[in-house]
Amino acid sequence: MSNEIWVLLQHRDGALHRGSREAIAAARAIAGRNGGEVVAVLIGKGIADLATTAATYDVARVCTVEHDALADYTPGGYVGVLSAAILAAAPAFVVAPHTYQSVEYVPRLAQAVDAALVPEVVAFEDRDGLAYRRPIMGGKLQAVVRTRGEGTVVLTVQSGAFSADDAGSGSAEVVALADAGEPAVDREIVGVEQAAEDTVDLSSADVIVAAGRGVGGEDKMGPITALAAALGADIGASRPVIDSGWLPRDRQIGSSGQTVAPKLYIAAGISGAIQHLVGMKGATCVVAINKDRNAPIFSVARYGVIGDLHEVLPALTTAIEEAKAAG
Amino acid sequence: MRIAVCIKQVPDTEARLRVAKDGRWVDEEDLPFVINESDNYALEEALKITEEHGGEVVAICLGPGRAQEALRKALALGVASAVHLADDAFTGGDAVATARALAAAVRHTEADLVITGSQSDDVGYGSTGSILAGHLGWPHAWLVMGVEIEDGAGSAVVVREMEAGMNERLRIALPAVIEVQAGINHPRYASLRGIMKAKRKPLESLGPADLELDPSTVGAAGSRLEILEVAFPSSGESAEILEGEATEVAKSLVEKLRNEARVL
Ligand SMILES: Cc1cc2nc3c(=O)[nH]c(=O)nc-3n(C[C@H](O)[C@H](O)[C@H](O)COP(=O)(O)OP(=O)(O)OC[C@H]3O[C@@H](n4cnc5c(N)ncnc54)[C@H](O)[C@@H]3O)c2cc1C
Ligand SMILES: Nc1ncnc2c1ncn2[C@@H]1O[C@H](COP(=O)(O)O)[C@@H](O)[C@H]1O
Numbered sequence: 001m002s003n004e005i006w007v008l009l010q011h012r013d014g015a016l017h018r019g020s021r022e023a024i025a026a027a028r029a030i031a032g033r034n035g036g037e038v039v040a041v042l043i044g045k046g047i048a049d050l051a052t053t054a055a056t057y058d059v060a061r062v063c064t065v066e067h068d069a070l071a072d073y074t075p076g077g078y079v080g081v082l083s084a085a086i087l088a089a090a091p092a093f094v095v096a097p098h099t100y101q102s103v104e105y106v107p108r109l110a111q112a113v114d115a116a117l118v119p120e121v122v123a124f125e126d127r128d129g130l131a132y133r134r135p136i137m138g139g140k141l142q143a144v145v146r147t148r149g150e151g152t153v154v155l156t157v158q159s160g161a162f163s164a165d166d167a168g169s170g171s172a173e174v175v176a177l178a179d180a181g182e183p184a185v186d187r188e189i190v191g192v193e194q195a196a197e198d199t200v201d202l203s204s205a206d207v208i209v210a211a212g213r214g215v216g217g218e219d220k221m222g223p224i225t226a227l228a229a230a231l232g233a234d235i236g237a238s239r240p241v242i243d244s245g246w247l248p249r250d251r252q253i254g255s256s257g258q259t260v261a262p263k264l265y266i267a268a269g270i271s272g273a274i275q276h277l278v279g280m281k282g283a284t285c286v287v288a289i290n291k292d293r294n295a296p297i298f299s300v301a302r303y304g305v306i307g308d309l310h311e312v313l314p315a316l317t318t319a320i321e322e323a324k325a326a327g
Numbered sequence: 328m329r330i331a332v333c334i335k336q337v338p339d340t341e342a343r344l345r346v347a348k349d350g351r352w353v354d355e356e357d358l359p360f361v362i363n364e365s366d367n368y369a370l371e372e373a374l375k376i377t378e379e380h381g382g383e384v385v386a387i388c389l390g391p392g393r394a395q396e397a398l399r400k401a402l403a404l405g406v407a408s409a410v411h412l413a414d415d416a417f418t419g420g421d422a423v424a425t426a427r428a429l430a431a432a433v434r435h436t437e438a439d440l441v442i443t444g445s446q447s448d449d450v451g452y453g454s455t456g457s458i459l460a461g462h463l464g465w466p467h468a469w470l471v472m473g474v475e476i477e478d479g480a481g482s483a484v485v486v487r488e489m490e491a492g493m494n495e496r497l498r499i500a501l502p503a504v505i506e507v508q509a510g511i512n513h514p515r516y517a518s519l520r521g522i523m524k525a526k527r528k529p530l531e532s533l534g535p536a537d538l539e540l541d542p543s544t545v546g547a548a549g550s551r552l553e554i555l556e557v558a559f560p561s562s563g564e565s566a567e568i569l570e571g572e573a574t575e576v577a578k579s580l581v582e583k584l585r586n587e588a589r590v591l
Binding site: 075076099100101103104105107108110111112115116117118119120127131135136137138139140141142143144145146147148149151186187188189190191192193194195196207213231239240242243245255256257258259263264271284285287288292293294296298299300301302303304305306307311312314315316318319320323 | 338340343344346353364421422423426448449450451452453454455457458460461462466467468469470472484486487488489490491492493494495496497498499500508509510513550551552553554555556557558559560561565566567568569570573574576577578580581583584585588590591
């Protein structure tokens, strides 16, 4: 077992994913608590420039694997290369950003090297040693977890939980990753496509009224539509509203939908799961209407109304119309 | 084609949650439980595939006695048989330990395709299906929004969500583990006939010994992750909370949006 803390850097089209720097920041936080050396790991094809960039962060080394079969990310390719290296070096920690790519292959990597897996860490804690805070129940609660036994701990860090600015700066050497395995490509990439025809572009909307599952049904959208009309706002939604077919896919806001930054964002019946928050936290003023005072949406709201949206929204619509009439 | 679907029973997302007395989990007394959201979509996708290509679906659930209700519901929806991993030895597992037990159950069912959800609404590891694939040595894909089984059933083309509204179309060899995302289809409702028929369908309850599993490798004993405490996050610190009679609240909110936040 070494005291190294490996960071698995994610990249696409010649650029590092923002989460890569956040993962370096998380690794540095572990080093600050437990000691150990932060090592950046970068695998792919044509990654020399990326490695040079990675070397400017506060890491001891950048270890790379350059391979034709790594031109595109595949779980088998990544797990094949990384598992052999991890088994040989036995780093204390392996840190990756909690992205759609990492969540697909990192658990399998952890299983392949017989490591403990801690998904979606938002903070570190001290509980007779290093412990981890992570969301449960869709973000409504948080758990503090700890690992038992010997061996590598693999963790992914939630987007935004650590600041990319805390990746620090340095001038590390770039070396080949020792004992890298062979990529075992297990999928053929047929193509990349747009998930929804973005007929509605919410990214430049000034005011958005967003509906959540709490609205209660397709036939109960009236108050949302009425408020949007009174405000001249666009209508957005959380994912379950789209999945249930109450609104078309191009209204979805969040990590798998659109990213918006309106002046005013009114979230009605939305709990505030991280996948939703990442899409709207750039809004200037968030108003949340929810009957549950513990709903995480209130943590990003400027104003929170605790109550039944079917009472609050019609009252709000009337108040806005009256205010407009009064000038 | 024989498809195993892994379903988890989780607290209803609408339920009011309380922290249990020991502070290590939620209080399950009077808590309503349902099939995990994305697992409903997994069931529907499996049923659709067997309706088009033939074969049958078997549902697998690891969970205590109450979880039998989730399997009964799956049977009512059209699943042919069910496997319940209810033994105490299976409980309290992390994703690696739970997936180890599920893998043994999948081998027991002789399935040639596994469909799971993408993420559970309680612990939310987002990992169990991928690790299950690792235990089985099969390829996998996470966050799947479309599945087409190809002729001869040696392969499937799946559509996988990426960030920022993009999808990737991939071909993977079968057998495989496909982890579907909520919204991939429109789950059906159980018919009265389905509910009646479900009562006569086989529901097997299996323990570690039935699956030749060492009990120390599954459940809490086989896990490296341990939950120490659960709590409500410190929320609401930035929000100014308004409550009371709706008309009054609405008036004061409009006033604040106009004169304080200046966004109206
Ligand atoms: C990989 C992945 C990607 C995802 N991408 C996205 C995404 O892009 N966008 C997204 O939004 N989600 C996404 N999700 C889903 C996300 O995790 C949450 O499940 C989802 O955001 C929850 O939506 P919600 O808040 O509307 O529903 P819920 O979490 O069910 O919340 C409903 C809320 O309504 C409140 N409520 C109920 N009735 C009333 C009432 N009458 N009046 C007032 N309040 C009421 C409840 O208290 C509750 O807080 C993704 C999930 C995964 C795993
Ligand atoms: N106890 C369980 N029983 C059956 N399937 C499960 C169980 N736990 C997780 N799964 C499956 O794995 C998926 C991902 O769960 P998780 O890794 O907990 O987020 C779920 O959507 C289920 O399909």
